Amino acid sequence: QQPVQSPQAVILREGEDAVINCSSSKALYSVHWYRQKHGEAPVFLMILLKGGEQKGHEKISASFNEKKQQSSLYLTASQLSYSGTYFCGTEIRTGANNLFFGTGTRLTVIP
Amino acid sequence: ETGVTQSPTHLIKTRGQQVTLRCSSQSGHNTVSWYQQALGQGPQFIFQYYREEENGRGNFPPRFSGLQFPNYSSELNVNALELDDSALYLCASSLGGEQPQHFGDGTRLSIL
Numbered sequence: 001q002q003p004v005q006s007p008q009a010v011i012l013r014e015g016e017d018a019v020i021n022c023s024s025s026k027a028l029y030s031v032h033w034y035r036q037k038h039g040e041a042p043v044f045l046m047i048l049l050k051g052g053e054q055k056g057h058e059k060i061s062a063s064f065n066e067k068k069q070q071s072s073l074y075l076t077a078s079q080l081s082y083s084g085t086y087f088c089g090t091e092i093r094t095g096a097n098n099l100f101f102g103t104g105t106r107l108t109v110i111p
Numbered sequence: 112e113t114g115v116t117q118s119p120t121h122l123i124k125t126r127g128q129q130v131t132l133r134c135s136s137q138s139g140h141n142t143v144s145w146y147q148q149a150l151g152q153g154p155q156f157i158f159q160y161y162r163e164e165e166n167g168r169g170n171f172p173p174r175f176s177g178l179q180f181p182n183y184s185s186e187l188n189v190n191a192l193e194l195d196d197s198a199l200y201l202c203a204s205s206l207g208g209e210q211p212q213h214f215g216d217g218t219r220l221s222i223l
Contacts, residue, residue, distance in 0.1 A: 002153075030209055041115075041201065041214035042154065049209060087153050089212075097142065097207060098167035101153035 001026060003090045005102035012078045012109050020073040020105045022088030031064050031071040032089040032099055035082075042087060045073075078109045115140075115204050115215035123221045124192050132187045132218045136204030142166070143185040144212060145177060146201040154201055160185055161207055197222045 003024040010018055022031060030049045034042040048064035048071060060082075064071045075082055085106045089099035116135045124130050136143050142161045146154035156169035160179035174190040183204070189196060199219050203212035 002155075032211070034214075041216050044211040044213065047209060047211060089154075093167065096159070096167050097144070097205060097209065097212070098156055098159055098169075099144070099154075099212065100156055100169070101146075104153050 001090075001092065001100045003088055003100065003102040005086075005088060005105050007105060008103070009106040010108070012075075012082075012107065014080060014109055014111055015077050018075045018078060018107060020075075020086050020088075020107070022071045022073070022090070022102055024069040024090050024092075026069065026090075026092045028064075028066070028069050028071075028090050028092060030091045031062075032091070033062055033071075033073050034087045034089065034101075035084045036087065036104075037084040045086075075107070078107075080109050080111065083107060083109045115202060115213050117200075117202050117215035117218050119218060120216070121219045121221075123223060125223050126192055126194060128192050129188065129190045130192060130220065132189075132200050132202075132220070134185045134187070134202030134204075134215060136183045136185065136202075137213050140204035140206055140213070141183050142205045142207040142210075143179055143183065144203045144205070145185070145187045146203065147171075147196075148199040148201055148217070150198075157187065192222050194222050196220065 033045040036042040085104040144159040145157040158168040199217045205212045
C-alpha cells in the first residue's frame with residue numbers, strides 16, 4: 001500500500017524549480033503532502049482529493065491524476081527554507097484518513 | 112492553541128520489555144493516528160483512533176496496541192519489544208475526514 005516517490009533525492013540552487021512524483025498501485029481517495037526537516041516533525045503542506053484538482057501554497061503547488069493514481073508536487077523558485085524531506089501520504093479508504101507514506105524525497109537547496 | 116504533544120521524548124528499553132507512549136492531541140481534534148518512522152524512511156501507519164474506537168490499522172502485529180481516552184489523548188503500547196522496534200514514534204491528530212494531520216515531535220525509542 002506504500003506509494004513510490006521519485007526522485008529519491010534532488011539538489012537545487014536557489015531559484016530553481018523541482019517536481020516530486022508520487023505513484024500508487026491502488027486507487028486513491030486523496031493524497032497528502034508533508035515536509036520534514038531533520039530532527040523535526042512532518043509539517044502539513046496540502047491535501048488533494050479525488051477529482052484531479054490542483055492546489056497551491058505559496059510557491060508550492062500540487063496536482064492529482066486520479067486515473068493514473070499519481071500526484072506531483074511542484075516547487076518553483078526554490079528558497080533555502082524549502083530544504084527537507086518531502087513525503088506523500090496516500091489514502092485508499094474513503095474518508096478514513098488512514099495515510100500510507102512513501103519513502104520520501106530529500107530536497108537540498110543551496111545558495 | 113496547544114499543538115500535539117508526546118511523551119516521553121526519548122526512551123531506552125531492552126528486548127522483551129513493554130513500553131507505553133503518550134500523546135495529547137491538538138485542542139478540538141477527535142482523531143489520533145500513530146506512526147513508526149525508522150531512520151531514513153517514511154512514517155509507517157500503525158493505527159488510528161476516532162472517538163475512542165480503532166478506525167484503521169496498518170501492517171503491525173497485535174503486540175502493538177492502543178487506546179484513546181474521552182479527552183482524545185491516546186496511548187501506544189508495545190509488548191515484547193524487539194530490536195527492530197527501535198524508531199521514532201509519531202502521533203498525529205486531526206478533525207478526521209479529509210482534514211490535515213498535525214504531528215507531534217515524536218518519541219525516540221531505542222531497544223538494546
